[in-house]
Amino acid sequence: MSEREVRRTSEAESMEVAESAREKEWVSASFLKELFLGSFRLGLIHPAPQAPPPRPEFLAFHSALKAFLSEEVDPAAIDATGEYPAEVIDGLRRLGAFGMKIPREYGGLGFTQSEYDTVMELLGTVDGNITALLSAHQSIGVPQPIKMFGTEDQKKRFLPRCARGAISAFALTEPDVGSDPATLSTTCVPDPSGGGWVLDGTKLWTTNGTLAELLVVMARSPDTNRISAFVVEASWPGVTVEHRCRFMGLRAISNALIRFREVRVPRENLIGQEGRGLKIALVTLNTGRLSLPAAAVGTSKSLLEVCRRWCNERVQWGHPIGRHEAVAHMLADMAATTFAMDALSDLADRLADRGGYDIRLEAAAAKLWNTERGWRLIDDAMQIRGGRGYETEQSLAGRGETPIGVERAMRDARINRIFEGSSEIMHLFMAREAVDRHLQVAGAVIDPRKGTGAKLAALPRIAAFYALWYPGRWLGWGRWPRFGEFGQLAGHVRFVDRACRKLARQTFHGMLVHRAALQRRQAFLFRIVDVGLELFAMSAVLTRAQEMAARRHPHAAEATELADLHCRNARRQVRVLFGALWRNDDAFKYRVAQRVLRGEHAWLSEGIIGLGGPSPAAPVPGREPEPGRAHVDVQTS
Numbered sequence: 190m191s192e193r194e195v196r197r198t199s200e201a202e203s204m205e206v207a208e209s210a211r212e213k214e215w216v217s218a219s220f221l222k223e224l225f226l227g228s229f230r231l232g233l234i235h236p237a238p239q240a241p242p243p244r245p246e247f248l249a250f251h252s253a254l255k256a257f258l259s260e261e262v263d264p265a266a267i268d269a270t271g272e273y274p275a276e277v278i279d280g281l282r283r284l285g286a287f288g289m290k291i292p293r294e295y296g297g298l299g300f301t302q303s304e305y306d307t308v309m310e311l312l313g314t315v316d317g318n319i320t321a322l323l324s325a326h327q328s329i330g331v332p333q334p335i336k337m338f339g340t341e342d343q344k345k346r347f348l349p350r351c352a353r354g355a356i357s358a359f360a361l362t363e364p365d366v367g368s369d370p371a372t373l374s375t376t377c378v379p380d381p382s383g384g385g386w387v388l389d390g391t392k393l394w395t396t397n398g399t400l401a402e403l404l405v406v407m408a409r410s411p412d413t414n415r416i417s418a419f420v421v422e423a424s425w426p427g428v429t430v431e432h433r434c435r436f437m438g439l440r441a442i443s444n445a446l447i448r449f450r451e452v453r454v455p456r457e458n459l460i461g462q463e464g465r466g467l468k469i470a471l472v473t474l475n476t477g478r479l480s481l482p483a484a485a486v487g488t489s490k491s492l493l494e495v496c497r498r499w500c501n502e503r504v505q506w507g508h509p510i511g512r513h514e515a516v517a518h519m520l521a522d523m524a525a526t527t528f529a530m531d532a533l534s535d536l537a538d539r540l541a542d543r544g545g546y547d548i549r550l551e552a553a554a555a556k557l558w559n560t561e562r563g564w565r566l567i568d569d570a571m572q573i574r575g576g577r578g579y580e581t582e583q584s585l586a587g588r589g590e591t592p593i594g595v596e597r598a599m600r601d602a603r604i605n606r607i608f609e610g611s612s613e614i615m616h617l618f619m620a621r622e623a624v625d626r627h628l629q630v631a632g633a634v635i636d637p638r639k640g641t642g643a644k645l646a647a648l649p650r651i652a653a654f655y656a657l658w659y660p661g662r663w664l665g666w667g668r669w670p671r672f673g674e675f676g677q678l679a680g681h682v683r684f685v686d687r688a689c690r691k692l693a694r695q696t697f698h699g700m701l702v703h704r705a706a707l708q709r710r711q712a713f714l715f716r717i718v719d720v721g722l723e724l725f726a727m728s729a730v731l732t733r734a735q736e737m738a739a740r741r742h743p744h745a746a747e748a749t750e751l752a753d754l755h756c757r758n759a760r761r762q763v764r765v766l767f768g769a770l771w772r773n774d775d776a777f778k779y780r781v782a783q784r785v786l787r788g789e790h791a792w793l794s795e796g797i798i799g800l801g802g803p804s805p806a807a808p809v810p811g812r813e814p815e816p817g818r819a820h821v822d823v824q825t826s
């Protein structure tokens with residue numbers, strides 16, 4: 190296959206690859222999994238697992254890092270120059286920051302997920318580039334898959350090196366492989382000289398790629414069509430950084446297009462079993478993606494403080510802007526959202542640390558919810574700061590104002606909705622798990638590939654399951670006096686209890702109505718997931734507030750107020766989502782989109798120059814388009 194030849198796969202093949210890499214078993218409990226099935230098992234998250242008291246070694250690291258970031262890091266300069274200063278990377282190495290997640294016996298700091306994400310939150314208050322450097326290295330880079338799947342020899346060879354500051358990276362994406370790994374075209378073939386494999390291919394957007402000593406690389410065997418994961422030394426012959434990629438934000442990240450030409454990889458650098466590489470990558474991302482929601486919390490906390498001050502300080506129309514209702518409402522929602530993001534991220538971390546809990550849905554939910562809400566919060570912060578929000582720090586400083594980088598925060602945060610699983614892919618991932626039990630029980634009936642015999646054979650099992658399950662989603666006591674220990678918030682807990690039964694019913698009804706087509710009804714499925722997310726976020730917020738009240742936390746009353754506001758907003762949103770499940774313009778909108786794809790609305794863009802140079806939609810000079818006819822060929826595939 191030539192280098193730019195795209196490996197075309199059918200949708201069925203892509204689904205099959207994704208399905209084969211999916212973790213199918215639910216060995217441990219999951220609150221969200223149960224919630225999607227209409228079972229509100231609050232006991233799984235409440236009382237939240239207690240984080241052990243902060244360890245002195247963690248506190249020492251945290252305060253040393255905080256001092257380093259405050260005194261020796263200039264995030265505006267990192268952004269402006271687009272480079273990490275060498276002394277910043279050296280300083281991080283000296284502190285041990287590259288070994289936070291590496292166990293102590295391998296030379297790391299051995300932090301728990303909660304401790305690590307507390308650091309990510311701190312970094313999120315300062316600089317997205319440093320967050321990306323440390324997170325790509327140890328949330329998804331070599332330490333994480335080696336810790337989870339590596340042999341003892343691999344742990345001894347790689348982990349101490351990484352802890353000392355040998356930077357690593359995770360290379361899955363390729364020019365034609367984004368969300369759909371079935372099209373992965375980097376190959377690994379057995380090395381004819383014996384022992385290992387020979388890698389060929391190109392990886393795109395590898396964060397840390399220009400600095401990394403070690404790379405985790407996913408490649409496909411052309412013979413078995415299965416994907417394996419390898420540790421590759423960046424210094425090996427055949428590995429070349431072809432291009433340093435530059436972005437709207439995160440301007441200093443050392444992100445690269447990397448070419449592998451006949452790279453010889455010894456057998457001992459295979460991670461886990463041969464052919465299990467995609468699963469390894471996905472499992473790595475399961476916990477790896479917990480760092481993004483934590484960093485988003487840090488950014489939100491910083492912006493809330495910026496806006497609190499500015500809303501008091503800035504006077505327009507005779508009042509501080511925070512006294513104008515429109516701005517006041519934004520500020521109130523920012524405070525409630527920040528509290529909720531914090532509660533969600535913290536809960537997911539504690540569940541990950543507790544063990545015996547299947548974190549994959551909660552991690553995806555925390556990533557999706559926090560990065561989406563974090564983005565809206567940044568937009569509100571920019572609105573509140575007005576023109577100063579849009580102005581760069583250098584420009585603000587240049588005319589004597591405090592350099593507050595809201596625009597930098599916005600540029601840096603936008604990617605959070607795209608990488609480590611885009612918001613759409615997180616929705617699909619959660620939707621798949623939300624309907625999993627139904628597919629297990631009734632899949633044969635809705636699967637068009639199954640014959641009548643198989644459908645009939647499945648009926649007794651279906652009848653047995655739904656005869657008990659379905660009435661149970663109607664019955665249940667979600668009214669007063671349940672959940673009295675939540676005090677004035679108890680009504681919200683009861684709402685979650687009722688709404689999750691309704692969610693399960695609606696999911697089931699969706700299956701009956703859409704049957705095999707359900708997998709294509711993304712708008713329907715995404716609303717189901719969004720209701721689940723809202724209910725999960727409400728649960729995290731309510732349990733956090735209750736825990737603070739129970740412990741007589743000095744800010745318990747304020748926390749209750751923020752939880753109350755968050756839940757009022759969320760309940761309104763849940764009602765809208767439930768309504769839109771069955772009253773919507775989904776089919777009409779899809780038809781319009783297909784017409785846009787065919788070029789039927791290309792007349793709207795006539796006369797433009799266009800972002801990528803002259804637009805193909807622009808009429809050819811001297812040849813006026815025929816009225817009423819599309820004159821543009823738009824590829825539909």
Ligand SMILES: Cc1cc2nc3c(=O)[nH]c(=O)nc-3n(C[C@H](O)[C@H](O)[C@H](O)COP(=O)(O)OP(=O)(O)OC[C@H]3O[C@@H](n4cnc5c(N)ncnc54)[C@H](O)[C@@H]3O)c2cc1C
Binds near residue numbers: 325436439444
């Ligand atoms: C700054 C940066 C750093 C990165 N770091 C790394 C890294 O370290 N390692 C690495 O391997 N990769 C990295 N990536 C790649 C990143 O993970 C991908 O950008 C991401 O997976 C999305 O792939 P894509 O951009 O090709 O989008 P595509 O997959 O082409 O998707 C385009 C759009 O379509 C949507 N979409 C796709 N499929 C579906 C579907 N079935 N249903 C609904 N919507 C769909 C997507 O959500 C997206 O909105 C990085 C990217 C950037 C920009």
